[in-house]
Amino acid sequence: MPGLPSQAASGAQIDAIGNSVVKVFGTRRGPDVMKPWTKLDPLEISGSGLVIEGNRILTNAHLVQYVTNLQIQGSQAGDRISAKVETVSQGIDLAVLKLDDESFFATHPPLMRAVGLPRIRDSVLVYGYPTGGESLSITKGIVSRIDFSSYGGTHFGLRMQIDAAINHGNSGGPAMVGDKVIGLACSFLSGAQNIGYIIPNEEIDLMLKRVAAGGAYRGRPMSADAYQSTENPALRRFLHLDPGVQGVVVIKPALDDSAYPIKRWDVVTRIGEVPVDNQGMVKLRDDLQVSMTYLYQGLGDGAFVPVTVIRGGRAESVQLPIATDLPVLFADLEGSYPSYFILGPLVFSRASLQLVALTASLPATTEWLEKHDSPLLTRLGDKPAFPGEDVVVLCPFLASALTVGYRDPALRVVKVVNGTPVRNLLHLVALLRDSKQKFVVIEFADQHVEKFVFRQQELVASTEAIMANNGIRSQGSADTMAEWNRTP
Numbered sequence: 001m002p003g004l005p006s007q008a009a010s011g012a013q014i015d016a017i018g019n020s021v022v023k024v025f026g027t028r029r030g031p032d033v034m035k036p037w038t039k040l041d042p043l044e045i046s047g048s049g050l051v052i053e054g055n056r057i058l059t060n061a062h063l064v065q066y067v068t069n070l071q072i073q074g075s076q077a078g079d080r081i082s083a084k085v086e087t088v089s090q091g092i093d094l095a096v097l098k099l100d101d102e103s104f105f106a107t108h109p110p111l112m113r114a115v116g117l118p119r120i121r122d123s124v125l126v127y128g129y130p131t132g133g134e135s136l137s138i139t140k141g142i143v144s145r146i147d148f149s150s151y152g153g154t155h156f157g158l159r160m161q162i163d164a165a166i167n168h169g170n171s172g173g174p175a176m177v178g179d180k181v182i183g184l185a186c187s188f189l190s191g192a193q194n195i196g197y198i199i200p201n202e203e204i205d206l207m208l209k210r211v212a213a214g215g216a217y218r219g220r221p222m223s224a225d226a227y228q229s230t231e232n233p234a235l236r237r238f239l240h241l242d243p244g245v246q247g248v249v250v251i252k253p254a255l256d257d258s259a260y261p262i263k264r265w266d267v268v269t270r271i272g273e274v275p276v277d278n279q280g281m282v283k284l285r286d287d288l289q290v291s292m293t294y295l296y297q298g299l300g301d302g303a304f305v306p307v308t309v310i311r312g313g314r315a316e317s318v319q320l321p322i323a324t325d326l327p328v329l330f331a332d333l334e335g336s337y338p339s340y341f342i343l344g345p346l347v348f349s350r351a352s353l354q355l356v357a358l359t360a361s362l363p364a365t366t367e368w369l370e371k372h373d374s375p376l377l378t379r380l381g382d383k384p385a386f387p388g389e390d391v392v393v394l395c396p397f398l399a400s401a402l403t404v405g406y407r408d409p410a411l412r413v414v415k416v417v418n419g420t421p422v423r424n425l426l427h428l429v430a431l432l433r434d435s436k437q438k439f440v441v442i443e444f445a446d447q448h449v450e451k452f453v454f455r456q457q458e459l460v461a462s463t464e465a466i467m468a469n470n471g472i473r474s475q476g477s478a479d480t481m482a483e484w485n486r487t488p
Contacts, residue, residue, distance in 0.1 A: 013179045014125075018075045018136045020051040020111045021173060023129040024059055024097075025080060026067035031333060033355040034395055034410065036340035036347070037472050039066075048128035048173030049097065050181065052113075055105045057097040058204065059172035060186055061088045064095050065335050072099065074108055075136045087211045090334040091155030091219040093186050093199065094207050113201045114180035118143050118160070120287050126164045126185055126196070128173025139164040143182075146200070148290040152353075154326040155219040156293060157203045166196030206297070221296045221305075221322035224254035224383065225262050230278045239267055240313045247310065248280040248292075254321065261318045263311060268320075270308035271295040296322050329382045329391060330356050341429050341480040344459035345400035345466055346442075348414065350425045351376060351391040359411060368411075372446040375413045390424040398466050402458055407450065415445040429476070429483045 024047045029039040049059035049072060057072060064070060064085055071080040081101050088095040099105075118124070122143045130137050141164025150156050162175065166185050174181045175198045183198035210217040227248040230236055239249060247269035253262045269275065271292050274282050281289045299305045304319035332353045340349040349355075356376055359365050369377050375391055384390070394409040414422050417431045418441050432440065435456055442452040463475060476484060 014138065017111065017125075017127060017174070017176060017179065018138075020108050021127045021129075021136060022049045022051070022057060022072040022074055022108075023047075024049045024057075024063060024070070024072055024083075024172060026064065026070040028065070028067045030066040031337045031354065033338055033349070033352065033358055036338040036349045036395065036477070037342070037474065039337070046129060046131075047169055047171045048185070050127075050172070050174045050184070051105065051108050051110045052096075052208075053110045055099070055102045056086065057083065057099070058184060059095050059097060060184065061090050061093045061095045061335075062186075063171050064088065064097070065090070070097070072097065072104075074104065087216070088335065089207050089217040089219070090332060092151055092157050092203050092207060092217065094184070094204060094217075096208075096211065111174060111181050112179070113204065114177060114182050115201075117146060117158075117200060117202070117288070118177050118182050120144070120146070122177050122182075124162050124164055124182065124198075125176045126162070126166060126170060126173060126198075127176065128166075128170035128185060130167040130169035132167070132169075137170075139166070139170075141165070141196075144195075146288055146290070148294040151219075152332070154222060154328055156222055156291075157220055158200045158290070158294070160198040160200055162196050162198055164196060170196070218324040220293075221302065221324050222293055222326055223262075223296070223305075223320055223322050224326050225250055225320075226252035227268065227280055229280065230267060239265065239310070241267065241310065245269060245310060246275065246277050248276060248278070250309075260321075262309070262320060265311075266318075267310040268292070268307055269310060269315070272299050272306055296320075327383045328353075329379055329384050329389065330376075331390075337477070339425055339477040339479050340395070341425065341432075341476040341484065342398070342463060342467060342472065343432055343475075344454065344462045345398040345403050346409075346454075346459070347395035347398060348392055348425060348428060349395055351393050351413070355393070355411075356380060365411065369446075372449060374411070374446045376411060386423070388424050392422055392425050392428050398470050398472075400462060400466055402454060402462060406452055409444075409452070412449060413445040414442060416443040417441070425480060426483045429480050430486075430488075433484055433486075434488045 026045055028043045028045050032038050032040050047063040049057040052058045070083045072083050073080045081099050081104055083097045083099050086096045086098045120143055124141050126139045141162045144163050145161040148158055170185045173185045175183045183200040186199050187197045207217040228251050230249050247267040250262055250266040253260055276292045280292050282292045283289050296305050305322050307320045309316055330351055330353045338349050392414040394412050396408055396410040397403045418437055420431055422428045440454045440456050
């Protein structure tokens with residue numbers, strides 16, 4: 001994989017590049033995960049984007065997520081042009097916009113993307129519209145690192161670290177080596193100086209090719225097996241590894257099933273024909289090593305990857321199962337709004353990645369969850385224990401005399417309703433709908449917390465008035481209401 005020639009952009013090149021970098025505007029109303037029936041207050045946002053082939057604008061998914069009144073504006077232009085999202089790939093943080101008035105592209109040509117990855121220490125210019133001013137900003141730095149890592153959740157991809165300043169508003173702007181785009185600015189490291197991240201062209205091209213083929217890009221294929229390094233001498237002796245053997249050992253296969261091809265204590269030594277080192281890295285070129293999982297893309301048939309393992313002291317060829325969507329217990333909302341259901345003063349919702357992230361930002365809440373062994377912490381990163389499993393939480397009480405004597409239940413995980421373990425949110429709705437008992441008894445998975453007991457008839461009878469008092473228009477999201485109204 002050749003590197004790009006490192007060269008400084010001329011003044012004319014800088015002007016031409018700036019002409020094809022746009023400012024993106026909109027109004028965001030994201031979800032309120034603690035009040036799932038409503039949205040957060042409107043927030044005016046701005047960021048950056050660049051013109052690409054096909055009369056389109058490339059930007060970040062996180063920039064246009066939950067955004068209405070989307071518009072773009074060219075450099076030194078007075079008018080804004082309405083835009084709409086053509087496609088969005090949340091996992092890799094990319095989005096493509098189309099404009100209502102495509103005459104814009106007659107004077108704003110697409111920027112050319114480079115082929116291949118840049119070299120470490122290549123000079124980079126980052127273009128965009130960060131906060132603090134209205135005009136185009138250009139910052140300079142070098143490529144510091146290239147790795148293959150998580151973009152959040154189960155989505156992985158190549159990522160470049162640069163030391164050019166990237167601030168709020170830079171998201172979606174191009175990073176350039178000479179007159180070629182090497183990637184898209186996506187984030188910066190809070191609390192650190194001049195550490196920014198770029199989505200490389202390879203990830204952009206994968207997304208655009210998938211979209212051109214008529215599908216949605218779900219990210220690179222991955223496996224759900226867990227590995228550890230084989231550097232420790234005692235571990236190597238335990239595994240009967242010769243001194244010249246390198247690889248990583250499987251400590252937890254994705255499935256504990258005799259038919260599953262990967263076994264505990266297997267040592268993965270090759271992905272296809274490429275050797276794996278003792279830390280699970282593979283060499284792409286003399287200055288670049290990345291995680292072996294990078295090679296899953298393009299190998300095998302898309303569902304399996306050929307790997308070589310040492311098993312019982314002997315080398316074997318096996319087919320490693322891979323997938324683009326690995327199941328996770330706390331799923332990303334990916335631009336949707338949370339599901340919920342209301343009965344009396346109780347608001348039930350499905351725990352999402354966004355809700356878990358909110359708890360992590362609240363130290364007092366995190367301390368409470370740790371003290372009570374909440375599944376919101378203990379099961380973070382888990383896959384569902386069975387098909388269809390999700391975690392149901394209670395949101396803060398809606399004001400009602402029915403809750404007298406009970407502590408606020410916000411973020412408590414519902415485990416059992418009337419003696420039946422809750423499998424997921426829709427199952428909980430069905431249990432409440434079909435209950436013939438006089439009382440509703442709710443037990444929680446969080447340790448050492450009280451149980452709730454309500455009269456079933458009082459919960460049902462009070463729901464409409466409580467909703468009206470709180471300005472709530474719907475008792476539940478579309479999926480929970482379909483279940484509530486379904487004939488048992």
